[in-house]
Amino acid sequence: MPVEFPYKPYGTQLAFMGRVIATLDRGRRQGRSHALLESPTGTGKSLSLLCAALAWQRHYPLRAPPAPAAADPLLYGGGFVPDDTQQQQPTPGVPEKAAAAAKKKNAPTIYYATRTHSQITQVVRELRKTSYRVRMAILASRKHYCVNKTACMADSIDEECKRLLDDKVQGCPEFKNAQKLSRHPSLQTGGSYEVHDIEDLLRVGRQVKGCPYFAAQTMAEAAQLVFCPYNYLISPIVRRAMDINIAGSIVILDEAHNIEDIARDSGSVDVDEESLNSLKEELAKLATDQAVGKIYQPLHDIIEGLSTWISAQEGDPRDNEFDNPPSFWTGENAVKELQKAGITPAYFPILQECATKAVKAASDTESEGDHLTGRGAMTLESLFSSLSHFFGRNGRHLYDYQLAIQRFAHREGTSAFGVRNVMSLWCLNPAVVFQDIADLTHSVILTSGTLSPMGSFASELGVQFDACMEAPHVIDADSQVFASVLSSGPTTHRLNASYKTADAYSFQDELGASIEEICRIVPGGALVFFPSYKLLDKLKVRWSQTGQWARLNARKPVFVEPRGSTEELEPVLNGYYNAILGKVPLKKGRGGAKQIVKNRVRKNSSQESAKGGAAFLAVCRGKVSEGIDFSDDNARVVVSFIFIVICLKEFSVKFCTSIQ
C-alpha cells in the first residue's frame, strides 16, 4: 500500500505504520482487530498514525482483502512488506465519481481521540504536514465552541444554551446560522480551513455569526476523520448525546496509558439525593401529561423508589463509613437492594427505553412540548448508563460493580448538623466499558509512550490485541542524550528532597543554585519537574527572599505551571515558547493589545554567559508532564527528582512501573 509520508521515515515509524495497516487489514478480514502500539514520545507517533490510517482509508474500497498469510506484515517480523510501488488502479468500468461515492460510503470513519483539546490542536498540526485531505470535524464542548455572548457569560453555558434554544422568542441567532458555517467555502475541499482546528472554526463562526458547536456536529456526520477528546467515545452517554456512531469505525486513542481510569469512570455514577429529588419533581410534572405520561411515570416511580431506599439507609454520619458494612453491596446483594427501589433485571429494559426517550426529547433541539431540563436529563442519563452496564451481558458484570451509599456530614447554618447522601454505582473493571467499544468497532488502536507491561494492560481492558509493539527511540542514545544523576550542587551540599530534608534552607538554596547553574550552561528551554505544588511553592518563597528567584530569571525568564485549569496553562506556555524564540511582551499596543517584539540579547554583565531560552517549573504528573509538545529548543534539558520506590513483593509489576 502506498503511504504518503511527508519525510523520509525512520525505521520505527515504518514499523509503526506497518502495524497500523496490518491491524486494519486484519480487521477487514476478521470483522475486527485491535492494536496496542507503544512508541516513545517524540518518535512521530501521531504523524505515523494519521498517514497510515488515512492511506488505508483512501485505498479501502479499491483493495481486495489481502490473502491471510501473504500480505500480513506481522508475519514478516513486523516491518513493511516491500512495496511494489504500483499505485492501485480504480476498478475498470467504474466511473470516478461512483468510485468516490463508494469510498465515502464504505470506508470506515476514523475517530482520533486525545486526552485534551490542546492535544487535538497538536495532531491537527501534524495533519497539515501530510498530503491527505479528507472531510474532517472536531467535536468539542460548548465551553470551547460557544460564540453567543449571553451564553458565554452564564455560569453554565450548557444550561444557558438549552434555555435559549427553548425560548422561541429570544432564541440563539448563531444556532440558526450553524448550517451556514458548516457549509462555509473556507471549510470545504480546497478552502483555507479545509484542515482546521478549534480556533479556526471559532474564527469563521464569528465571521458568519454561526454556532461552531452545532456546525461541528453536522460536519462530523459526513466526516471521514473526526477528532475529539476520549470521553466522547468512551462514554456511551456522550456518544448518544453527540450522535456519535462508532459502529464499524476505526478508533485511535492517542496517549492512552490512563484509558483504564477513564473507562472505569465512564461506567460509574455518583448521584446525590438533591439531584434525585429535583429529577423526581420534574418527572412528576411531566407524568401528568397524558400524551407522554407512560414514558415519565415509570421513571418517576423508580427515582422515588431510589430516594426512599437511600433515606432508609441513613445512619450516623459521624460513623466511619468504612466500618459500616451495610452501605456497600456487590453482585446479587446489590441486585436485591436495587429491587427495593423497584429496579429489577426483568423490568430494566422497559425503564431503559423510557429513559432513552426522555433524554432524547431533552437533547433534541427541534423537540416540541415539555421535557426534562438539561440537568435532569444528565442525572437520568448518567444513572441509566451505569445501570445498563451493571445489568448488561446477562448479568455477567454484576460482580464488577459496587453499589454504595456515601454519607457526608456538613454544617447547616451555624449549629445544625446535616447529612448529604450520595448513591454510587462504581465500576471496578475497565473491561466492562472497553469491551463494548472493542466489539462495536472495526479497530481500536491504542498508542502511547508508556503502555508496558502490555500483557497486564491488555488483560485489564479484557480485549484481545492482535498487534502489540514496543518501538525503540529514534535518537541515538549514546551520542544525542546525556543523562546524569546530580546528588550535590555547586557547594557540594547533598541534594536530598526527602520529607525530612526538603524544608531545610540548605537543601533549598543548593537546589536553586544548581538549577541556576544548569540554566547558565544549557541553551534553549529548561523543564524542571518538582514532586509537588507544595514544594514548588515553598521554593518560590525561599528563592524570592534570598534573591535566587531574580538570579534564575536573569539566566532564563522563569515560567511556572499554574495550579488551576488547563485553560490557564495555555497563555503561560505561549509565553514560554515565545521567550525561547526570543520574543517578549514589552509594551501594550493600541487598544491594550500586547505587542510581541524581538528580544535582542539582554545586555547585562551578569548575563554574559546566559544561553537565552526560558525555564519552565512544573510538577510531576501535572498538566505539563504529558501530552505537550516540547520539541527541539523547547526542551534542551529536563531536570526531575528521582523517586526511589521500595518494591514490596506483593506489589504488581504494573503498580511499581506506574509509580516510577
Ligand code: SF4
Ligand atoms: S446554539 Fe451555539 S452559539 Fe448558541 S448558545 Fe448554544 S452553543 Fe452557544
